[in-house]
Amino acid sequence: xxxxxxPFEIEAKxxxxxxxxxxxxxxxxxxxxxxxxxxxxxxxxxxLHTGHLxxxxxxxxxxxxxxxxxxxxxxxxxxxxFGMPAENAALKNNSSARKWTLAxxxxxxxxxxxxxxxxxxxxxxxxxxxDYYRHQQAFFIxxxxxxxxxxxxxxxxWDPVDMTVLANEQVIDGKGWRSDAPVERKxxxxxxxxxxxxxxxLNDDIKLLEDWPERVKHMQTNWIGKSKxxxxxxxxxxxxxxxxxxxxxxxxxxxxxxxFASVASExxxxxxxxxxxxxxxxxxxECQELGTSAVDIETAExxxxxxxxxxxxxxxxxxxxxYIANFVLMAYGTGAVMAVPAHDERDNDFAKKYDIAIKxxxxxxDPYGAAGKLINSAEFDxxxxxxxxxxxxxKIEGMGLGEGTTNYKLRDWGISRQRYxxxxxxxxxxxxxxxxxxxxxxxxVKLPDxxxxxxxxxxxxxxxxxxxxxxxxxxxxxxxxxDTMDTFMDSSWYFLRYTCPHSxxxxxxxxxxxxxxxxxxxxxxxxxxxxxxxxxxxxxxxxDCGYTPAExxxxxxxxxxxxxxxxxxxxxxxxxxxxxVDVAEEDGKPVHKETGEVLKVNRMEKMSKSKNNGVDPxxxxxxxxxxxxxxxIIFIAPVEKDLEWTENALEGCWRxxxxxxxxxxxxxxxxxxxxxxxxxxxxxxxxxxxxxIIHKTxxxxxxDLDKFQLNTIVAAIMELSNALAKVKVTDSDKMQALYxxxxxxxxxxxxxxxxxxxxxxxxxxxxxxxLTATDWPQAQEAALEDDExxxxxQVNGKLKAKLQVSASIAKDEAEKVALEAVVKDTxxxxxxxxxYVPGRLVNVVAV
RNA sequence: GGGUGAGUAGUCCAAUUGGUAGAGACAAAGGACUUAAAAUCCUUCCAGUGAGGGUUCGAGUCCCUCCUCACCUACCA
Numbered sequence: 001x002x003x004x005x006x007p008f009e010i011e012a013k014x015x016x017x018x019x020x021x022x023x024x025x026x027x028x029x030x031x032x033x034x035x036x037x038x039x040x041x042x043x044x045x046x047x048l049h050t051g052h053l054x055x056x057x058x059x060x061x062x063x064x065x066x067x068x069x070x071x072x073x074x075x076x077x078x079x080x081x082f083g084m085p086a087e088n089a090a091l092k093n094n095s096s097a098r099k100w101t102l103a104x105x106x107x108x109x110x111x112x113x114x115x116x117x118x119x120x121x122x123x124x125x126x127x128x129x130x131d132y133y134r135h136q137q138a139f140f141i142x143x144x145x146x147x148x149x150x151x152x153x154x155x156x157x158w159d160p161v162d163m164t165v166l167a168n169e170q171v172i173d174g175k176g177w178r179s180d181a182p183v184e185r186k187x188x189x190x191x192x193x194x195x196x197x198x199x200x201x202l203n204d205d206i207k208l209l210e211d212w213p214e215r216v217k218h219m220q221t222n223w224i225g226k227s228k229x230x231x232x233x234x235x236x237x238x239x240x241x242x243x244x245x246x247x248x249x250x251x252x253x254x255x256x257x258x259x260f261a262s263v264a265s266e267x268x269x270x271x272x273x274x275x276x277x278x279x280x281x282x283x284x285x286e287c288q289e290l291g292t293s294a295v296d297i298e299t300a301e302x303x304x305x306x307x308x309x310x311x312x313x314x315x316x317x318x319x320x321x322x323y324i325a326n327f328v329l330m331a332y333g334t335g336a337v338m339a340v341p342a343h344d345e346r347d348n349d350f351a352k353k354y355d356i357a358i359k360x361x362x363x364x365x366d367p368y369g370a371a372g373k374l375i376n377s378a379e380f381d382x383x384x385x386x387x388x389x390x391x392x393x394x395k396i397e398g399m400g401l402g403e404g405t406t407n408y409k410l411r412d413w414g415i416s417r418q419r420y421x422x423x424x425x426x427x428x429x430x431x432x433x434x435x436x437x438x439x440x441x442x443x444x445v446k447l448p449d450x451x452x453x454x455x456x457x458x459x460x461x462x463x464x465x466x467x468x469x470x471x472x473x474x475x476x477x478x479x480x481x482x483d484t485m486d487t488f489m490d491s492s493w494y495f496l497r498y499t500c501p502h503s504x505x506x507x508x509x510x511x512x513x514x515x516x517x518x519x520x521x522x523x524x525x526x527x528x529x530x531x532x533x534x535x536x537x538x539x540x541x542x543x544d545c546g547y548t549p550a551e552x553x554x555x556x557x558x559x560x561x562x563x564x565x566x567x568x569x570x571x572x573x574x575x576x577x578x579x580x581v582d583v584a585e586e587d588g589k590p591v592h593k594e595t596g597e598v599l600k601v602n603r604m605e606k607m608s609k610s611k612n613n614g615v616d617p618x619x620x621x622x623x624x625x626x627x628x629x630x631x632x633i634i635f636i637a638p639v640e641k642d643l644e645w646t647e648n649a650l651e652g653c654w655r656x657x658x659x660x661x662x663x664x665x666x667x668x669x670x671x672x673x674x675x676x677x678x679x680x681x682x683x684x685x686x687x688x689x690x691x692x693i694i695h696k697t698x699x700x701x702x703x704d705l706d707k708f709q710l711n712t713i714v715a716a717i718m719e720l721s722n723a724l725a726k727v728k729v730t731d732s733d734k735m736q737a738l739y740x741x742x743x744x745x746x747x748x749x750x751x752x753x754x755x756x757x758x759x760x761x762x763x764x765x766x767x768x769x770x771l772t773a774t775d776w777p778q779a780q781e782a783a784l785e786d787d788e789x790x791x792x793x794q795v796n797g798k799l800k801a802k803l804q805v806s807a808s809i810a811k812d813e814a815e816k817v818a819l820e821a822v823v824k825d826t827x828x829x830x831x832x833x834x835x836y837v838p839g840r841l842v843n844v845v846a847v
Numbered sequence: 848g849g850g851u852g853a854g855u856a857g858u859c860c861a862a863u864u865g866g867u868a869g870a871g872a873c874a875a876a877g878g879a880c881u882u883a884a885a886a887u888c889c890u891u892c893c894a895g896u897g898a899g900g901g902u903u904c905g906a907g908u909c910c911c912u913c914c915u916c917a918c919c920u921a922c923c924a
Contacts, residue, residue, distance in 0.1 A: 215851045219919060222850070227923080249924060262924090302922075327922040337924045345848090346922065409923060525918075564918095635872075636859065640852095642917080644859065648873050656872085658887085700863095700870095712861065715871035722871090792867045797905040799867060835904050840866055845904045 003764070005661040007625025011756040015116055023772045024118040027072045035071035036515045037063040038495055040523030040531075041078045045085065046104035048111040050565040050607055051524060053617045054643065057633045058562060058710065059522045060117045064752035065705050067118070068776040074515050076498040077112065077119040079105050081128040082422045083487045090453050097421045098449050101128055111618065116626045116755050118772070123501045127490035128421070132497065134444030135506040136489060137426040141437040142545045144427075148194045151435060154414055158186035163457035165418040185288075190416040191425055191483060195537045199224055199408045202536055211558035213640070216528045223529050225409025230393050231334065232402020234261065234311035237319060242269055245311055245322065248333030248407055251370070252396070253388035254340040256377035257361035259351065261311045262304060262325035264335040270324045273307050280305055280324065287326040302327050302350055311338075314401055315378070325350065333407055343367055413534065415486040420451055420459040422484030430471035430478040439472045445480065458482050491531055492538035495521075495555060496548065507547045516548070520708075521556040528561065560708060563642040564606045569613035570599040577612035580647075581619070604644055615645060627754035628654040634753050635714040657757060660721055660750070663743050664761045668729035672766045673740040679783045687734050688787070693723045694742045695783035701749045702776070710753075717750050748777050792841035793818040795825045811836050818842035 018024060039059035042052055063075040086097035093100070105126060112119070125132050143149045157166040161179035165188070176183055195202075203224045206217050230252035233244040245261060263269050265287035274281035283305040304323040311320050327346065328337055341351035342360040345368050351358050362385065364372035374380045374388050383391055393404040416425070424445040426438040438445055448466050455462045460482040471478040499515040500508035523531075539555040542548045570578040570590055578599055583590050590599045607614035620629045632653040637643040664671060682688050697720040701713045720742065727739040744765065751758040751771050762771045786807050791814060793801040801821040805814065815834050819826070822844055829846035836842050 213852090215919075218851060222920065225923065229924085247924080251924080325922095327924095329923065332923045334924095339924080344924070346924080407923085528919075638860080641860095646859075646873075649859070652872050655887090662887095711859095712871080715861070718871050790867070794866090794905070797866095797903090802867070833904065835866095837866055837905095841905090843866080843904050 003665050005658055005665075005757070007627055007657070007756065010760040011114070011116060011626050014756045014759045015113055017759075017770075018116075018118070018772065021770070023770060024075065024120050025122060026074045026076075026120045029072055032070055032072045034074065034515055035063075035066040036074045036499075036518045036520075037066060038074075038076070038498070038518045038521050040521070040527060041080050041491070041494060042108065043080045043083060043085070044101060044104040044108050046107050048108060048617045050615060050617060050645065053115070053629070054562055054565055054633050055522055055524065056112065056115060056117055057630045058560065058639055059520075060115075060630075060755075061634060061705075061710055061752040062520055062522075062708075063118050064755060064772070065776070067772065068748075068751070068774065070775065073118075074123075074498065075119055076123040076125075076501075077117070077121070078123075078125040078494060078498070079108075079127065080487065080491050080494075081105065081126045082133075082484075082490055084419065084421070086421045087419060087453060096450050097453065098128070101421075114618075114621050114626055115630065118755070123498050125494065125497055125501050127423070127487070127494065128447075130444040130446055132494075133423040133447075133490070135497070136423050136485070136493070137438070137443050137445060138440055139493075139506050139542060139545060139547060140485070140489075141426055141440065143193070143541055144437055146545060148197065148541055148544075150192055150194060151189055152192060153187045154190045154192070155185050156188050156190070158184045158188075160184055188416075190414050191485075193413040193415055193489075193537070193541075195413045195534075196408060196410055198537055198540055199226070199410050200406070201540060202410075202533065203408075205536070205554055208554055209556075209559070212556075213559065213561055216525070216532070216559060216561060219528050220533060223410065223533060225407075227407050229405060229407060230255075230389075230396060230402060231405045231407075232314070232396045234314065234338070236269075236309055236311055236322070238307075238309040239269075239272065242272055242309065245269060245336055246334045246402070247336045247338045248405070249338050250407075251340065251343065251389075252392040252404075253370075253374065253380075253383075253385050254343045254361055255338070255392050255396075256315065256374070256380060257340040257342045257359045258311075258313060258320060258338045259341060259357045259359055260320045260323060260339045262323045262328050262337050262339055262347075262350070264328040264330040265324055265326065266330040267324070267328075267335045269307070269309065269322065269336075273309065273324070277307075280307065283324060287324075302346070302353070304350060304354060306354065314396065314399060321356070323350075323354070331411065332409065413486075413488075413537075415489055416483040417486055418458040418461075418482070419484055420447070420453060422487060423447075423490060424460070425481045425483045425485060427481040428469055428471055428478045429481060430473060430476060432476060433471050433473040433478075435481075436471055436473045436478075442472070447484075460484070488530060488534050489538075492534040493542065495535070496539070496542070507542070509547075509549060512547075512552065513549050516552050517555050517557045520558045520560060522560040522562060524564070525561040532556070532559070560639060562639055563637065565643045565645055566604045566606055567613045567615070567645045568604055569602045569611040571602065572597055572599055577610075579612045580615060604642075607645070620650065624650060624654050625657075625756075627757045628657050631656065631714060631754050634710045636711070638711050639708055656718060656721070657754070659725065660746070660754075661757065661761070663721060663724055663746065664764055667739075669727065669736045669739050671740045671743060673737050675737045676741050677734055677737060678780065682734055682738075684732070684735075687732065687738060690723060690727070690735065690738045690742065691783050692786065693720055694738070694745050695779045697749065698745060698777050698779040699784060702779070705752070713749070714753060717746055717753075720746050720749075745777050747771070748774065789839055791818065793821050794841060794843040795822050795846055797843060800825050807839065811838070815842055819844065 037059055039055050063073050067073045081101050086101045089100045090097040127133060140149060159166050159176035159179050159181060161181040162176060166176055166183060175181060203226050206220055209217060227250050229248055229250040231248045233246045236242050236245050265284045270284055274284050304325040307322045307324060309322045311322055339347040341347040341358040343362060359376060361374055361377045362372045363375050370385050372385060374383050380388050380391055396402050424447055426443060426445045428436050428438060430436055448463055451459045451463055453459050460466055467479050469478055469480050495518055496507055496512060500511035535555055543550060543552055570583050572578055572592060578592055582593050583599060584593045590601055591597060592599060632650040635653060636649050679688060679691050682691055697716050700716045704713045724739060724742045727735055747758045747761050759771050788804055789807045791803040791805045803817060803821055815836055826844060826846045831844060831846045833845040
């Protein structure tokens, strides 16, 4: 046979064939186990980037592998298709967010098709379509009725020119990103999800996530930020209106060391004082003008204002001043702190600055550590910190001033967005009935397909047809809620909907039971906190609304967080970033292809638009075909590590494709030979060695796939391929039969990574069924064992000799030959000990 | 400041989980083929595992200290 490798032809051919034969429809075979393989669905920006490429290739390898291993595999894809970019694009192009989004979906779907991914497209969903979001509206109403959704006043970033609410990332240096107007802080009525109600469960269940990366679990834990402490009230002197100040502390043991209190600038006490105290008002204003960016916070000086109010120590009755302090957060705890300068670094700095007393109450060298015995603490003297915490809490509880509590950093989730392109919140504002949910049978509250997006503020609010309705309760004229939902809501349950995308109900309980939890969820580390936390929350909330089975506590069994795709960036003398496609190498230096200018090379960093260091996957496919690109993506780096993109590595994979192709197409050996010899039927060393390589490769590839060590499977297949390439038509018949067996095996093993070339070769070898319907090869145990091993002989841990011995060598015999081999090295020494590791080595300890 | 992870040939990466540091690839050099080049094939070269200490018969792997880098998080009381 002599046929040239033409990836473009065969890839298109097989993609068409898989589609026509519906090869990746989710199967439901009885007696097969189910496997749910999911990659994070993309935002349809219109273009595939290398991050997607990596994500979906990894997922596809797993899905195809599981399918070959006899699982019913659910491997769906869809679109996270609401969100601001569509509105921005509509504004820019004077077109429609919907049309733009749908066109992008089609464009990206075409790109995905070129990658040769094994999706069940019948389950495709798009969050911007009402057959998806209507169900989200339905359970949102249920959650409202269960108290998991509520409205409250909350601070937002308000752009006074565009008359719109801005997300934090749209505020740049305190100004609106588009209007450039100074952003105002404004209280607005907003919708919230009561995620804090689940804080404890979300925190506890992290321990169930055995197959999640540790660091993601840490991030989740830190984000939830559970702490135990004491919340209690000080009596306040100096005011007729304020009688007490409630504080939260994680260090109740230091209560006796309190010498002042500090409150946030937004604290009611601060506001109270500001009414009559101009200096206090000024100070509060100053605090609020301070930016909230990380840099501002880092550089800001810690400042305070001493108020005329004092707290009364609950045990000693002493009075201490209350300060308004610019570093106290209203959002955490009670917005007020009992300050213990002897044992808290920040309080210490503050006390020194304002000349406040410092009272040490714990012995020991490290004042900020939490160990030691209490001193200067009256009745608590002599207690260890842990005991003292309990004692103080008990004391304060006994006095009726407060109680031991648990506190979380986690805040309730504000989901209101004053924008058009999102899921409408299905509520109506009625003058007489208030906030009323839309009746379920009237869902969906449909987002207008076309809308005047150029109006200031939320376009929905200007759409009379959308806004004006009747009250579901009393029938009177009423107005719809015009807020839409945070897109994180859309992505917090899509994985459930995939199990039953055509169901008339929110979810089909049986299907959810069948497929959930997701067996492997693959995505970028950037979603380690919010998306995963919200998804975990919504899964639990849906369970409590009866939509999912009670036993489904966590949505994702195994989480794979892929690393970023990184590349160096290039800059010319003007500082402009030059894309790698325009860079050539001359004398080891990067130069601009057109101008010839030598470019500055920056360090490796994530491919991004701003650094113009990304490569366009479409170009790669055009040049190398999907199989080579997929292989390179898998081969270059382990899944969870950053992938340093180089064209050279891709070229290497391209060359490998050619060599692999030649195993079938430039050999005289008969590949239709189906005779498979067992290891003990083989005669020569070479035959046995090749047999072993074949079966060891099966084992290695299989084991590595099970461990998600995907880069090494490519290396193993290359090794097998290299070994096979050495076989000649002049070799023995058995050798030639082994060649056929080996090539067949290699094709099967390589299929999850490079599905097109393997299908083609499989067919060319005379097979009539698709590889997608072929079982994974099984390693023959007998062929995994060597009959000879290299026995390493060490003296005092240092390598001295290597001996070829029988694999079944006995301990005594091994030690005997080893000692003989190192006679010279042990001469005149006393042999103290001989260590024997079966099948590996003998270590002689001699002094 | 806190947390997490990672440092192995010139480069990307392996190493049976405490047992010969090298599987695979890139790059480089030489050779074969070619009128020539590309492609292809063959051959060769290169580290003692970031530094130091410890445990052990034996450490890339475990423990401690330090350095560098990356990511996350941050006035969280």
